[in-house]
């Protein structure tokens with residue numbers, strides 16, 4: 366059977382779920398639901414990243430063991446995704462037994478294949494702790510991490526090294542030929558440019574950190590959290606016959622890990638790289654990235670309380686082109702919600718349902734589907750806001766038709782019911798386009814417009 370296997374990043378468990386995580390996850394869910402609708406076996410993987418120094422420290426502060434602490438806080442992400450109707454196939458945690466086993470097998474293969482240097486060597490450099498990431502001087506702004514506004518620490522430690530530089534030519538070829546499709550195109554070019562400047566070997570272990578997965582070939586070291594985290598996709602994918610992944614959906618800040626380091630790791634053990642890595646932009650607050658450290662996060666609950674679950678899913682994806690940054694504003698979201706959902710879809714459904722109920726209309730036929738290449742091309746290239754424009758255009762056409770034909774003035778019952786049926790047919794077909802975005806609303810409308818039709822409370826009360 367035709368499969369579609371997509372992943373979100375596994376989120377850092379000590380983070381608070383905010384609309385940045387929510388954005389990625391909803392997008393991945395919409396795409397997975399779309400492919401499922403098209404008859405594919407579509408699966409979405411998400412989860413939490415739970416090892417590393419920061420978790421160990423935070424657990425200690427709470428007087429708990431790292432695993433106990435992670436058990437508790439990983440639930441925050443899971444609950445958030447359940448609330449937002451995210452249809453993930455598994456919520457994977459890097460502390461799961463099967464993952465730990467696969468990480469060790471993976472690293473042992475890398476080591477046996479000579480992709481990891483035989484002995485650890487001294488690494489000296491800069492390390493951003495909130496990021497759990499090594500940083501180069503060029504990445505800093507005035508000596509600070511631009512995302513966290515904190516100074517990285519001086520770092521000196523014996524680490525094992527992955528020979529990333531060996532894969533420079535191969536990666537350049539795979540990415541330029543779209544064998545690994547890096548999108549949007551501007552990002553592909555950035556990644557290629559950076560690869561052509563030369564790849565350096567990278568540290569994959571920590572010597573003085575207990576809270577991690579021991580290296581299988583030297584248990585005095587633990588696996589660097591990023592390496593551990595990337596392997597989660599393979600833990601699930603390889604066990605379920607889904608490898609290679611069709612899509613890794615990521616924020617632009619972690620594109621390098623996913624489009625370069627991760628494919629090289631896979632090549633080093635003779636596995637196929639992911640087919641596509643798509644990097645979306647960020648919601649910024651007054652031009653800055655949202656982060657717990659800066660303290661400017663917007664939580665998904667704030668949106669859900671105002672717009673409902675489907676309203677939240679909608680406004681996040683409709684607001685900006687998916688690959689670009691957009692500045693978050695409540696005014697923009699209110700306007701979108703009111704125009705497209707309250708006055709658009711919601712109002713249209715209510716009007717047609719009211720007229721249909723009054724005329725005693727009953728619908729007992731399958732309404733079929735729109736044939737719309739335009740919509741398909743947009744959603745398949747992850748142009749979610751563009752796809753929604755196409756779907757909304759259908760609704761506008763129905764609205765116009767109703768205004769012209771004035772069904773409320775028609776006395777002949779047969780003629781009226783024929784007209785109403787034609788509107789319902791168009792609405793139903795269009796709602797199927799919205800279905801991956803608005804799963805619960807679509808289900809409600811589809812059931813409202815089958816059998817004898819009744820009015821219902823407003824789908825999207827105005828805000």
Ligand SMILES: [Zn+2]
Nearest residue numbers: 493496510513
């Ligand atoms: Zn940082």
